[in-house]
Amino acid sequence: MSENKSRLQTLFEQGEFVVTGEIGPPKSANGEGIRKHAEHLKGYCDATNLTDNQTAIVRLSSIAAGMHVLKAGGEPIIQMTCRDRNRIAIQSDLLGAYSLGMKNMLCLTGDHQSFGNHPTAANVFDVDSIQLIRMVKRMKDEKVFACGEAIKKDEPRFFIGAVANPFADPFEVRVYRMEKKINAGAQFFQTQIIFDLERFERWMELVRERGLHERAYIMAGVMPVKSAKVAAYMQKNVSGMIVPDEMVTRLKNAEDQQAEAVEICVEQIKHIRKIKGVSGVHIMAVGWEEIVPSIAEKAGLLPRPQAAGIARVAG
Amino acid sequence: MQIQGIQKLQTDENRQASQEPDSPSLHIITKPVETEEISFGETAEPIREQRKSGWTVTAYYWCRVCKQKTPVTDAKSCDCGVTMCNVCWAEWDFTCPICESDMSK
Ligand SMILES: [Zn+2]
Ligand SMILES: [Zn+2]
Numbered sequence: 001m002s003e004n005k006s007r008l009q010t011l012f013e014q015g016e017f018v019v020t021g022e023i024g025p026p027k028s029a030n031g032e033g034i035r036k037h038a039e040h041l042k043g044y045c046d047a048t049n050l051t052d053n054q055t056a057i058v059r060l061s062s063i064a065a066g067m068h069v070l071k072a073g074g075e076p077i078i079q080m081t082c083r084d085r086n087r088i089a090i091q092s093d094l095l096g097a098y099s100l101g102m103k104n105m106l107c108l109t110g111d112h113q114s115f116g117n118h119p120t121a122a123n124v125f126d127v128d129s130i131q132l133i134r135m136v137k138r139m140k141d142e143k144v145f146a147c148g149e150a151i152k153k154d155e156p157r158f159f160i161g162a163v164a165n166p167f168a169d170p171f172e173v174r175v176y177r178m179e180k181k182i183n184a185g186a187q188f189f190q191t192q193i194i195f196d197l198e199r200f201e202r203w204m205e206l207v208r209e210r211g212l213h214e215r216a217y218i219m220a221g222v223m224p225v226k227s228a229k230v231a232a233y234m235q236k237n238v239s240g241m242i243v244p245d246e247m248v249t250r251l252k253n254a255e256d257q258q259a260e261a262v263e264i265c266v267e268q269i270k271h272i273r274k275i276k277g278v279s280g281v282h283i284m285a286v287g288w289e290e291i292v293p294s295i296a297e298k299a300g301l302l303p304r305p306q307a308a309g310i311a312r313v314a315g
Numbered sequence: 316m317q318i319q320g321i322q323k324l325q326t327d328e329n330r331q332a333s334q335e336p337d338s339p340s341l342h343i344i345t346k347p348v349e350t351e352e353i354s355f356g357e358t359a360e361p362i363r364e365q366r367k368s369g370w371t372v373t374a375y376y377w378c379r380v381c382k383q384k385t386p387v388t389d390a391k392s393c394d395c396g397v398t399m400c401n402v403c404w405a406e407w408d409f410t411c412p413i414c415e416s417d418m419s420k
Contacts, residue, residue, distance in 0.1 A: 027394055055396030114377055117392050226415065233412035237380055287395045287414020 006103035007075045008047040009159040010307035012188065012217045017273060018280030019301050020077065020190070020219060021045035021292055023069070025060035031068040034060070037289050038072035044296040045283070046304055047075040047104060049190070053084060056116025063097045070101055077161060078102050081110025086126040087135065087146045094136065098156035106161035106190065107132040129162065130184045136160050137185025162186035164218075166203035167196065168240050175206040188217040190282040195225075196242040197271055204275050213277030220272045223284045224265040224291055228252040262295055269299040378403055391418050 011018050021041045026033050034050075041048055050065040066076035078097050080090065097105070109129045113121045127135060127146075135146050136158055143155045162181040166174055178189065194200045200220065207213055225231045225243075228251035235243035247264060254260035269281050281301075285292050296302055376390040377383070378400040385400040392398040395414040399407075409419035 024395065055398075057392060057396055057398075115379065115398070117376065117398070119375065119377060229407075229412055230415075233407070237412075287411070287416070 004103070004157065006047070006159045007307045007310045008077065008104050009187070010310060011046055011305060012279055014305070014308065016046075016280075016305045017301070018047075018217070018219065019045050019296060019304065020047045020049060020280065020282045021289070022049040022051065022282070022284045022286075023065065023289070024051050024054055024286070025062065025065040027057065027059050029060065031060065031064070034065050034068040035072040038069040038074040040290065041292055042072070042074055043304060044293045044302070046280075046307075047077050049077045049079055049106060049282070052079040052081045052108070052110070053116075054079075054111070056083070056111045056113045056118070058117060063093060063100070063102065066097065066102045067100055075104070076102050077104040077106055079106045079108060080132070081108045082125050082127055082129060082132055083110035083113060083123050086124050090127070090132065091135070091139070091145055094139065094156050094158070098158065099154075103157070103159055104161060105136065105158045106163065107136065107186070108163055130180055133160055133162055133181055133184040133186050141185075159187055160185050161188045161190060163191070164189045165192040165240055166194070166200050167192055167242050171199075171203070172206070174203065175210060175212065178207070179210060179212055182212060182216050186216055188219065188279075190219045191221045193221045193223045193241055193284060194268065194272070195223075195247055196244055197268065199242065200272075201275060204277055208277050213279075217279040218277060219280040219282045220275075220278050221282045221284060222265055222268050222272070223286065224261050224288060224295060225251065226261050226288050227257045228254075258291075262291060262298065265295050266298045269295070269301070273299075376400075380406075393418055 005013075008018065008020070021044070023034055023037045023041075038048060048069055050062040050069065051059075052062040053059050062078050062080065066078045069076040080093070085093065094105070107129050109125075113119060113123050136156075137160060138144055138146070139151060139155055140157045140160075143151045145151060164174065164178045164181075168174060181189075191200075204213075207218065212218075225234070225247070228248055231243055231248045231251050234241060235248060250264065251257050251260055272278055272281060283292055283295060285295075375384050375386050376392060376398050378385050378390060379397065380399050380403040383400060390398065390400045391404055393411040393414065393416050395411060395416070397411050397413050404418055409417065411418055
Protein backbone atom coordinates (compact mmCIF):
# COMPACT_ATOMS: atom_id res chain seq x y z
CA MET A 1 0.00 0.00 0.00
CA SER A 2 1.40 3.41 -0.90
CA GLU A 3 2.37 5.88 1.81
CA ASN A 4 -0.79 7.69 2.78
CA LYS A 5 0.22 9.85 5.71
CA SER A 6 -2.12 11.29 8.28
CA ARG A 7 -2.58 15.00 8.68
CA LEU A 8 -0.95 14.71 12.10
CA GLN A 9 2.21 13.10 10.74
CA THR A 10 2.38 15.54 7.82
CA LEU A 11 2.20 18.54 10.15
CA PHE A 12 4.96 17.15 12.37
CA GLU A 13 7.11 16.57 9.30
CA GLN A 14 6.42 20.12 8.13
CA GLY A 15 7.89 21.29 11.44
CA GLU A 16 4.65 22.76 12.77
CA PHE A 17 3.88 23.05 16.49
CA VAL A 18 1.00 20.56 16.56
CA VAL A 19 -2.15 20.78 18.70
CA THR A 20 -4.30 17.77 19.61
CA GLY A 21 -7.45 17.49 21.71
CA GLU A 22 -9.25 14.63 23.37
CA ILE A 23 -12.78 13.27 23.46
CA GLY A 24 -13.95 10.70 26.00
CA PRO A 25 -16.71 8.63 24.32
CA PRO A 26 -20.01 8.45 26.23
CA LYS A 27 -21.41 5.62 28.33
CA SER A 28 -24.17 5.17 25.74
CA ALA A 29 -24.78 4.13 22.16
CA ASN A 30 -25.25 7.70 20.98
CA GLY A 31 -22.49 9.29 18.91
CA GLU A 32 -24.06 12.72 18.59
CA GLY A 33 -22.03 14.21 21.45
CA ILE A 34 -18.79 13.00 19.84
CA ARG A 35 -19.70 14.57 16.51
CA LYS A 36 -20.58 17.83 18.28
CA HIS A 37 -17.28 17.89 20.17
CA ALA A 38 -15.39 17.07 16.97
CA GLU A 39 -17.17 19.92 15.14
CA HIS A 40 -16.30 22.18 18.01
CA LEU A 41 -12.58 21.32 17.92
CA LYS A 42 -12.36 21.65 14.13
CA GLY A 43 -9.95 24.40 13.19
CA TYR A 44 -8.50 24.52 16.73
CA CYS A 45 -6.92 21.08 17.00
CA ASP A 46 -5.10 19.15 14.27
CA ALA A 47 -6.29 15.76 15.49
CA THR A 48 -8.35 14.33 18.33
CA ASN A 49 -7.69 11.41 20.69
CA LEU A 50 -10.54 8.99 21.28
CA THR A 51 -10.03 7.23 24.56
CA ASP A 52 -10.39 3.45 24.85
CA ASN A 53 -12.73 2.68 27.77
CA GLN A 54 -10.80 5.19 29.84
CA THR A 55 -10.56 4.63 33.60
CA ALA A 56 -11.71 1.06 32.82
CA ILE A 57 -15.32 2.20 32.46
CA VAL A 58 -17.39 0.78 29.60
CA ARG A 59 -17.94 3.37 26.91
CA LEU A 60 -18.66 3.62 23.20
CA SER A 61 -15.63 2.08 21.47
CA SER A 62 -12.71 4.26 20.43
CA ILE A 63 -12.85 3.01 16.83
CA ALA A 64 -16.59 3.71 16.50
CA ALA A 65 -15.92 7.12 18.07
CA GLY A 66 -13.16 7.65 15.50
CA MET A 67 -15.72 7.04 12.77
CA HIS A 68 -17.94 9.78 14.23
CA VAL A 69 -14.94 12.14 14.22
CA LEU A 70 -14.20 11.30 10.58
CA LYS A 71 -17.83 11.94 9.69
CA ALA A 72 -17.59 15.33 11.38
CA GLY A 73 -14.56 16.15 9.20
CA GLY A 74 -11.95 15.65 11.92
CA GLU A 75 -8.88 13.48 12.23
CA PRO A 76 -8.97 10.78 14.90
CA ILE A 77 -6.16 9.34 17.01
CA ILE A 78 -7.44 5.95 18.11
CA GLN A 79 -6.32 4.93 21.58
CA MET A 80 -5.80 1.23 22.11
CA THR A 81 -5.10 -0.40 25.46
CA CYS A 82 -3.70 -3.85 26.18
CA ARG A 83 -6.26 -4.52 28.92
CA ASP A 84 -9.28 -5.68 26.94
CA ARG A 85 -8.01 -7.47 23.85
CA ASN A 86 -5.62 -10.26 22.99
CA ARG A 87 -3.31 -10.02 19.98
CA ILE A 88 -5.95 -11.49 17.65
CA ALA A 89 -8.56 -8.90 18.61
CA ILE A 90 -6.04 -6.04 18.56
CA GLN A 91 -4.81 -6.88 15.06
CA SER A 92 -8.35 -7.40 13.82
CA ASP A 93 -9.37 -3.99 15.20
CA LEU A 94 -6.30 -2.38 13.64
CA LEU A 95 -7.25 -3.75 10.23
CA GLY A 96 -10.81 -2.54 10.74
CA ALA A 97 -9.86 0.93 11.93
CA TYR A 98 -7.41 1.48 9.08
CA SER A 99 -9.98 0.26 6.55
CA LEU A 100 -12.34 2.94 7.85
CA GLY A 101 -9.77 5.69 7.26
CA MET A 102 -8.16 6.05 10.68
CA LYS A 103 -4.43 6.62 10.38
CA ASN A 104 -3.18 7.51 13.87
CA MET A 105 -3.12 5.27 16.88
CA LEU A 106 -1.89 5.62 20.43
CA CYS A 107 -0.71 2.49 22.26
CA LEU A 108 -1.29 2.30 26.02
CA THR A 109 -1.27 -0.28 28.77
CA GLY A 110 -4.65 0.87 30.13
CA ASP A 111 -5.96 1.54 33.63
CA HIS A 112 -6.44 -1.60 35.71
CA GLN A 113 -10.01 -2.87 35.62
CA SER A 114 -10.36 -2.88 39.41
CA PHE A 115 -10.73 0.90 39.31
CA GLY A 116 -13.56 0.87 36.79
CA ASN A 117 -17.17 -0.20 36.74
CA HIS A 118 -16.42 -3.91 36.19
CA PRO A 119 -13.79 -4.57 38.86
CA THR A 120 -14.20 -8.35 38.65
CA ALA A 121 -13.78 -8.46 34.87
CA ALA A 122 -10.88 -10.52 33.55
CA ASN A 123 -8.07 -8.52 32.04
CA VAL A 124 -6.04 -9.61 29.05
CA PHE A 125 -2.56 -8.00 28.85
CA ASP A 126 -1.60 -10.61 26.27
CA VAL A 127 0.88 -8.01 25.02
CA ASP A 128 2.29 -5.02 26.89
CA SER A 129 2.42 -1.51 25.46
CA ILE A 130 5.93 -1.96 24.03
CA GLN A 131 4.99 -5.24 22.37
CA LEU A 132 1.85 -3.58 21.03
CA ILE A 133 3.93 -0.78 19.47
CA ARG A 134 6.27 -3.33 17.90
CA MET A 135 3.33 -5.34 16.58
CA VAL A 136 1.82 -2.28 14.83
CA LYS A 137 5.22 -1.35 13.43
CA ARG A 138 5.85 -4.84 12.08
CA MET A 139 2.43 -4.88 10.43
CA LYS A 140 3.45 -1.66 8.69
CA ASP A 141 7.13 -2.14 7.90
CA GLU A 142 7.52 -5.89 7.62
CA LYS A 143 3.96 -6.53 6.45
CA VAL A 144 3.48 -9.42 8.86
CA PHE A 145 1.01 -10.35 11.56
CA ALA A 146 2.30 -11.00 15.07
CA CYS A 147 2.57 -14.72 14.28
CA GLY A 148 4.92 -14.00 11.38
CA GLU A 149 2.41 -14.72 8.64
CA ALA A 150 2.63 -12.28 5.74
CA ILE A 151 -0.05 -9.67 5.20
CA LYS A 152 -0.39 -10.24 1.47
CA LYS A 153 -1.82 -6.83 0.64
CA ASP A 154 -3.22 -3.65 2.14
CA GLU A 155 -1.36 -3.65 5.42
CA PRO A 156 -2.38 -1.02 8.01
CA ARG A 157 0.07 1.88 8.00
CA PHE A 158 -0.61 3.69 11.26
CA PHE A 159 1.29 6.69 12.55
CA ILE A 160 2.24 5.15 15.89
CA GLY A 161 1.91 7.04 19.16
CA ALA A 162 2.75 6.20 22.74
CA VAL A 163 2.51 7.85 26.14
CA ALA A 164 5.24 9.05 28.47
CA ASN A 165 4.99 10.10 32.09
CA PRO A 166 7.72 12.48 33.25
CA PHE A 167 6.21 12.51 36.74
CA ALA A 168 6.25 8.86 37.75
CA ASP A 169 9.09 7.60 39.89
CA PRO A 170 11.91 6.72 39.55
CA PHE A 171 12.26 9.90 37.52
CA GLU A 172 15.51 9.01 35.73
CA VAL A 173 14.16 5.71 34.43
CA ARG A 174 11.18 7.24 32.61
CA VAL A 175 13.41 8.39 29.75
CA TYR A 176 14.76 4.86 29.20
CA ARG A 177 11.23 3.53 29.02
CA MET A 178 10.51 6.16 26.40
CA GLU A 179 13.58 5.08 24.44
CA LYS A 180 12.41 1.48 24.52
CA LYS A 181 9.12 2.59 23.04
CA ILE A 182 10.97 4.47 20.29
CA ASN A 183 13.12 1.40 19.58
CA ALA A 184 9.90 -0.60 19.30
CA GLY A 185 8.48 1.84 16.76
CA ALA A 186 6.80 4.77 18.52
CA GLN A 187 6.84 7.85 16.28
CA PHE A 188 5.15 10.37 18.54
CA PHE A 189 4.52 10.78 22.27
CA GLN A 190 1.88 12.45 24.34
CA THR A 191 2.90 13.06 27.94
CA GLN A 192 0.96 12.92 31.16
CA ILE A 193 -0.65 16.24 32.12
CA ILE A 194 2.07 18.74 33.05
CA PHE A 195 1.60 21.26 35.84
CA ASP A 196 5.13 21.15 37.24
CA LEU A 197 7.02 22.85 34.42
CA GLU A 198 10.36 22.79 36.23
CA ARG A 199 10.29 19.01 36.48
CA PHE A 200 9.16 18.71 32.88
CA GLU A 201 12.10 20.85 31.78
CA ARG A 202 14.50 18.60 33.69
CA TRP A 203 12.93 15.58 32.02
CA MET A 204 13.27 17.19 28.60
CA GLU A 205 16.96 17.77 29.33
CA LEU A 206 17.36 14.02 29.83
CA VAL A 207 15.35 13.42 26.64
CA ARG A 208 17.67 15.73 24.69
CA GLU A 209 20.79 14.19 26.22
CA ARG A 210 19.77 10.90 24.62
CA GLY A 211 18.67 12.57 21.39
CA LEU A 212 15.16 11.17 21.71
CA HIS A 213 13.51 14.41 20.53
CA GLU A 214 15.17 13.77 17.17
CA ARG A 215 13.80 10.25 16.91
CA ALA A 216 10.16 10.94 17.86
CA TYR A 217 7.81 13.91 18.11
CA ILE A 218 7.00 14.88 21.69
CA MET A 219 3.72 16.50 22.64
CA ALA A 220 3.32 17.93 26.13
CA GLY A 221 0.01 17.16 27.86
CA VAL A 222 -1.80 20.14 29.38
CA MET A 223 -5.12 20.52 31.13
CA PRO A 224 -7.12 23.63 31.93
CA VAL A 225 -8.11 23.17 35.57
CA LYS A 226 -11.53 24.78 35.91
CA SER A 227 -11.43 25.69 39.58
CA ALA A 228 -9.48 25.49 42.84
CA LYS A 229 -11.79 22.60 43.77
CA VAL A 230 -10.73 20.55 40.73
CA ALA A 231 -7.07 21.35 41.43
CA ALA A 232 -7.41 20.31 45.07
CA TYR A 233 -9.11 17.05 44.10
CA MET A 234 -6.40 16.22 41.56
CA GLN A 235 -3.63 17.14 43.96
CA LYS A 236 -4.95 14.75 46.57
CA ASN A 237 -6.47 11.92 44.58
CA VAL A 238 -4.94 11.54 41.13
CA SER A 239 -1.73 9.54 41.15
CA GLY A 240 1.15 10.01 38.71
CA MET A 241 0.57 13.76 38.55
CA ILE A 242 2.09 16.72 40.39
CA VAL A 243 -0.23 19.65 41.10
CA PRO A 244 1.83 22.46 42.66
CA ASP A 245 0.38 24.24 45.72
CA GLU A 246 1.05 27.51 43.97
CA MET A 247 -1.48 26.67 41.27
CA VAL A 248 -4.17 25.72 43.79
CA THR A 249 -3.60 28.98 45.69
CA ARG A 250 -3.63 31.06 42.52
CA LEU A 251 -7.00 29.61 41.52
CA LYS A 252 -8.37 29.96 45.04
CA ASN A 253 -7.47 33.65 45.20
CA ALA A 254 -8.78 34.48 41.75
CA GLU A 255 -11.96 36.52 41.42
CA ASP A 256 -12.92 34.63 38.27
CA GLN A 257 -11.50 31.12 38.66
CA GLN A 258 -12.38 30.00 35.13
CA ALA A 259 -10.64 33.01 33.56
CA GLU A 260 -7.63 32.33 35.77
CA ALA A 261 -7.67 28.66 34.73
CA VAL A 262 -7.48 29.67 31.07
CA GLU A 263 -4.70 32.14 31.88
CA ILE A 264 -2.65 29.46 33.68
CA CYS A 265 -3.07 26.99 30.82
CA VAL A 266 -2.12 29.62 28.22
CA GLU A 267 1.00 30.54 30.22
CA GLN A 268 1.95 26.87 30.40
CA ILE A 269 1.54 26.38 26.64
CA LYS A 270 3.62 29.47 25.88
CA HIS A 271 6.33 28.23 28.22
CA ILE A 272 6.26 24.68 26.82
CA ARG A 273 6.50 25.98 23.26
CA LYS A 274 9.90 27.46 24.04
CA ILE A 275 11.34 24.18 25.36
CA LYS A 276 13.68 22.66 22.81
CA GLY A 277 12.48 19.30 21.54
CA VAL A 278 8.77 19.76 22.22
CA SER A 279 6.78 19.46 18.98
CA GLY A 280 3.28 20.20 20.19
CA VAL A 281 0.68 20.23 22.95
CA HIS A 282 -2.06 17.77 23.74
CA ILE A 283 -4.94 19.60 25.44
CA MET A 284 -6.97 17.39 27.75
CA ALA A 285 -9.94 19.51 28.76
CA VAL A 286 -11.76 16.81 30.71
CA GLY A 287 -15.37 17.91 31.14
CA TRP A 288 -14.56 21.37 29.76
CA GLU A 289 -14.03 20.74 26.05
CA GLU A 290 -15.76 23.98 25.06
CA ILE A 291 -12.84 26.00 26.41
CA VAL A 292 -10.27 24.59 23.93
CA PRO A 293 -10.87 27.17 21.15
CA SER A 294 -10.37 30.03 23.58
CA ILE A 295 -7.12 28.50 24.92
CA ALA A 296 -5.82 27.87 21.39
CA GLU A 297 -6.54 31.46 20.46
CA LYS A 298 -5.02 33.05 23.56
CA ALA A 299 -1.93 30.84 23.36
CA GLY A 300 -1.29 32.06 19.81
CA LEU A 301 -1.86 28.66 18.24
CA LEU A 302 -4.24 29.94 15.55
CA PRO A 303 -4.78 29.71 12.68
CA ARG A 304 -3.95 26.04 12.47
CA PRO A 305 -1.64 25.29 9.55
CA GLN A 306 -2.65 23.37 6.48
CA ALA A 307 -1.03 20.02 5.85
CA ALA A 308 0.51 19.82 2.39
CA GLY A 309 -1.55 17.58 0.16
CA ILE A 310 -4.40 17.26 2.66
CA ALA A 311 -7.24 19.63 1.93
CA ARG A 312 -9.53 18.90 4.83
CA VAL A 313 -9.44 20.98 8.00
CA ALA A 314 -9.17 18.45 10.76
CA GLY A 315 -10.09 18.54 14.42
CA MET B 316 22.90 3.31 48.82
CA GLN B 317 19.75 4.43 47.10
CA ILE B 318 21.74 6.61 44.72
CA GLN B 319 23.98 3.67 43.88
CA GLY B 320 20.88 1.61 43.21
CA ILE B 321 19.50 4.19 40.84
CA GLN B 322 22.85 4.55 39.10
CA LYS B 323 23.03 0.81 38.59
CA LEU B 324 19.48 0.79 37.29
CA GLN B 325 20.40 3.67 35.00
CA THR B 326 23.43 1.81 33.64
CA ASP B 327 21.46 -1.36 33.10
CA GLU B 328 18.59 0.48 31.49
CA ASN B 329 21.05 2.48 29.45
CA ARG B 330 22.57 -0.68 28.06
CA GLN B 331 19.18 -2.21 27.33
CA ALA B 332 17.76 0.89 25.74
CA SER B 333 20.67 1.28 23.38
CA GLN B 334 20.14 -2.26 22.17
CA GLU B 335 16.86 -3.84 21.19
CA PRO B 336 13.84 -3.26 23.46
CA ASP B 337 13.93 -5.81 26.25
CA SER B 338 10.31 -6.95 26.25
CA PRO B 339 10.33 -10.54 25.06
CA SER B 340 9.15 -11.25 21.54
CA LEU B 341 5.70 -12.69 21.22
CA HIS B 342 5.51 -16.44 21.48
CA ILE B 343 2.87 -19.06 22.09
CA ILE B 344 2.36 -20.07 25.71
CA THR B 345 0.06 -22.62 27.25
CA LYS B 346 -2.01 -21.31 30.07
CA PRO B 347 -4.60 -23.16 32.19
CA VAL B 348 -8.01 -21.61 31.60
CA GLU B 349 -10.84 -21.55 34.10
CA THR B 350 -14.06 -22.17 32.21
CA GLU B 351 -17.57 -21.10 32.94
CA GLU B 352 -20.34 -23.36 31.66
CA ILE B 353 -23.45 -21.69 30.35
CA SER B 354 -26.55 -23.71 29.48
CA PHE B 355 -29.96 -22.45 28.44
CA GLY B 356 -33.23 -23.38 30.11
CA GLU B 357 -36.70 -23.25 28.55
CA THR B 358 -36.99 -19.55 29.17
CA ALA B 359 -33.77 -18.97 27.26
CA GLU B 360 -32.37 -17.35 30.40
CA PRO B 361 -28.72 -18.26 30.76
CA ILE B 362 -28.09 -20.47 33.76
CA ARG B 363 -24.59 -19.86 35.01
CA GLU B 364 -22.55 -22.30 36.94
CA GLN B 365 -20.81 -20.55 39.77
CA ARG B 366 -17.04 -20.29 39.49
CA LYS B 367 -14.86 -21.07 42.42
CA SER B 368 -14.09 -17.39 42.70
CA GLY B 369 -17.78 -16.38 42.79
CA TRP B 370 -20.18 -14.68 40.39
CA THR B 371 -18.70 -12.49 37.71
CA VAL B 372 -21.42 -9.86 38.10
CA THR B 373 -20.00 -6.62 39.51
CA ALA B 374 -21.52 -5.85 42.88
CA TYR B 375 -19.08 -3.22 44.11
CA TYR B 376 -16.88 -0.32 43.11
CA TRP B 377 -13.58 0.76 44.59
CA CYS B 378 -13.88 4.32 45.86
CA ARG B 379 -11.05 6.35 44.33
CA VAL B 380 -10.81 8.58 47.38
CA CYS B 381 -11.15 6.45 50.52
CA LYS B 382 -10.05 3.30 48.60
CA GLN B 383 -12.85 1.27 50.16
CA LYS B 384 -14.66 -1.56 48.40
CA THR B 385 -18.22 -0.24 48.25
CA PRO B 386 -21.48 -1.91 47.09
CA VAL B 387 -22.63 -0.34 43.80
CA THR B 388 -25.78 0.84 45.52
CA ASP B 389 -23.66 3.02 47.82
CA ALA B 390 -21.35 4.42 45.15
CA LYS B 391 -21.56 6.45 41.95
CA SER B 392 -19.43 6.78 38.85
CA CYS B 393 -19.44 10.03 36.88
CA ASP B 394 -19.24 9.98 33.08
CA CYS B 395 -15.77 11.52 33.27
CA GLY B 396 -14.51 8.53 35.26
CA VAL B 397 -14.57 9.79 38.86
CA THR B 398 -15.85 6.92 41.01
CA MET B 399 -16.52 7.43 44.71
CA CYS B 400 -18.58 6.02 47.56
CA ASN B 401 -21.56 8.15 48.58
CA VAL B 402 -19.79 9.26 51.77
CA CYS B 403 -16.97 10.73 49.70
CA TRP B 404 -19.40 12.19 47.15
CA ALA B 405 -21.11 13.99 50.05
CA GLU B 406 -17.80 15.70 50.83
CA TRP B 407 -17.93 17.16 47.34
CA ASP B 408 -21.64 18.07 47.70
CA PHE B 409 -22.46 15.46 45.03
CA THR B 410 -20.85 17.66 42.37
CA CYS B 411 -18.11 15.98 40.34
CA PRO B 412 -14.74 17.44 41.38
CA ILE B 413 -13.42 17.09 37.83
CA CYS B 414 -16.27 17.94 35.44
CA GLU B 415 -18.78 19.53 37.85
CA SER B 416 -21.63 17.19 36.83
CA ASP B 417 -24.52 16.95 39.28
CA MET B 418 -24.23 13.54 40.93
CA SER B 419 -27.06 13.98 43.44
CA LYS B 420 -29.58 11.93 41.43
ZN1 LIG C 1 -15.04 6.79 49.61
ZN1 LIG D 1 -17.17 14.00 36.32
